Amino acid sequence: MSGEIRHEWPLFEVFVRAKRGLNHVHVGSLRAADHEMAVHHARDLYTRRNEGVSIWVVRSDHIAASDPGEKAAFFEPSGDKVYRHPTHYTIPDSIPHI
Amino acid sequence: MAFDDAYRALTDHDDDARWAYGTGFADPFAGVPTELPAGVDPADLAAYCLMLGDDALIMSHRLQEWVTRAPELEDELALANIALDLLGQARLLLTRAGQAEGSGRDEDTMAFRREAAEFRHVCLAERADADFAHLVARLLVLSTWRLAAFDRLTASRDPMLAAVAAKGIKEITYHRDYAAQWVVRLGDGTELSHARMAAAAEAIAAPAGELFRPHEVEIRLAAAGVAVDPSTLRAEFDAVLGQVLTAATLDPHIFDTEMYAPADCGAAATMPPGPGAPGGRPPSGRDGEHTAALHDILTEMQSLARAVPGGAW
Numbered sequence: 423m424s425g426e427i428r429h430e431w432p433l434f435e436v437f438v439r440a441k442r443g444l445n446h447v448h449v450g451s452l453r454a455a456d457h458e459m460a461v462h463h464a465r466d467l468y469t470r471r472n473e474g475v476s477i478w479v480v481r482s483d484h485i486a487a488s489d490p491g492e493k494a495a496f497f498e499p500s501g502d503k504v505y506r507h508p509t510h511y512t513i514p515d516s517i518p519h520i
Numbered sequence: 521m522a523f524d525d526a527y528r529a530l531t532d533h534d535d536d537a538r539w540a541y542g543t544g545f546a547d548p549f550a551g552v553p554t555e556l557p558a559g560v561d562p563a564d565l566a567a568y569c570l571m572l573g574d575d576a577l578i579m580s581h582r583l584q585e586w587v588t589r590a591p592e593l594e595d596e597l598a599l600a601n602i603a604l605d606l607l608g609q610a611r612l613l614l615t616r617a618g619q620a621e622g623s624g625r626d627e628d629t630m631a632f633r634r635e636a637a638e639f640r641h642v643c644l645a646e647r648a649d650a651d652f653a654h655l656v657a658r659l660l661v662l663s664t665w666r667l668a669a670f671d672r673l674t675a676s677r678d679p680m681l682a683a684v685a686a687k688g689i690k691e692i693t694y695h696r697d698y699a700a701q702w703v704v705r706l707g708d709g710t711e712l713s714h715a716r717m718a719a720a721a722e723a724i725a726a727p728a729g730e731l732f733r734p735h736e737v738e739i740r741l742a743a744a745g746v747a748v749d750p751s752t753l754r755a756e757f758d759a760v761l762g763q764v765l766t767a768a769t770l771d772p773h774i775f776d777t778e779m780y781a782p783a784d785c786g787a788a789a790t791m792p793p794g795p796g797a798p799g800g801r802p803p804s805g806r807d808g809e810h811t812a813a814l815h816d817i818l819t820e821m822q823s824l825a826r827a828v829p830g831g832a833w
Contacts, residue, residue: 431592452594455705462698463594466601 432481434460438468439476446478454479548687549612549680556620557677560744565678566621567640567737568747570630571806572669573613574641577631579662580606581817582649591652598698602659605691612684619680632825636818637808642730645805646813653706653713653720660699661724661775664760665731667692668753677745700764707768718770725774732757735806 431453437446449468454460460479469477488496500506556562583603590596614630625633644662649655670692673685706717732750734742741747762772803809825831 453592454594459701459705462701463598466598467594470597470601 431455432483434464434479435482435485436460436464436468437478437480438464438474439478440474446476449473451482457481549683552683553679554619555679557679557744557746560678560741560746562620562622564737564741565746566617568741569613569617569620569681570638570640571735571737572666573610573617573630574639575645575662575666576606576613577610578639578641578645578814578817579658580604580610581821582645582647582655583659586649586655599655602695602698605688605695609684609688609691612680616678616680616684628825632822636810636814639808639810639814639818640806642727642805643811643813644724644727644730646810646817647724647727648813648816650723651716651720652702653716654723656699656702656706657717657720657724659695660703660761660764661728661731663692663696663699664757665750665753667696668756669748669750672748672752675745676747681746696760703764703770704768707765707770714769717768721765721770721774728775730804730806733804735804737806 433451434454434457435451436449438449439446452460452463452467454463457479461477464477464479468474556565580603583599583606586599587596587603590599610631611627614627618625618627618630644658647654647658649658667689670685670688674682674689676682676685703717703721706713708714709717732754734749734751738747738749742749758776761775765772765774
């Protein structure tokens, strides 16, 4: 143990994967002393109603996020690139659900 | 095969388990026969179901008392989850007890209409917690014992008891894990947390001995292949506790004590004496012998049901 005692547990972000076929989805955050406790807390907070089969936790301060101030440069240039969407194909009748 | 067609596998909406929230629940008791096993005294089976059911009911109540008082929100919810698991086990076992005695008493009557001397839990379940360390120490002891017992009860000749045990094992495995993590965390933590965890373990070591002293009902039912003789759980219990206590830098032999006296439950024995024990054996919670702590629990737990007979929400 380090000599320093923190009086507040660090924040963790929680990702839960539902039954099958879906990705881990961010469901919320919680406080825990370490990763092991965070997984337990996530189980108790976010999978009480049969929501999940897999949990990821990550320290919130370990997440690198895009800067809201750079939103224009980051995201707007893709707004007019219609040719990036595969919308010019005709889909055969034998391929359903697309 | 259902999923030979990749497109159909992607769009298999018949299976509601693919939805994210709140589906896929199943009744674990569907098809379990409710007849009583042959050659077994129904009164014994009823008493045994009350022992296991009351352990869960009373411990659940003590856990519920921590809601709004837990050190962290996350742990409060964890304790509430555990309390609900135990309450679920209690409901099934009290229902089974009512079926076995043939009295028509249902789970609510059992929980809310019995007097203190009719309860059959061990005194460790009713003990008030001086602090969080006491709570996790009690939870570790009770869930380690219960997991070992349920593990064997899955082979019980009573099909309902076997089904309750099979369902409960997964729940209790988590309870034991939760308690063990905290015992290690506090024991192997700061000087203060170590001292308080050690004090808690020491305080509950003596009353824990009651769990392993077989009652006549347990011995008769164990011989009939229905129950488990608690004295046979000792080796597994000692191995698990030894491992956890060592990791927690606590005395791994603190629970080896065979001493036990009802007064060790921490509350003065001011209750009127229960029905007592046959054959000179010291009376225990399994005989209906309890401390004043149970009076406090029942006063709160039963007050609403007694004030509003037949009330339903």
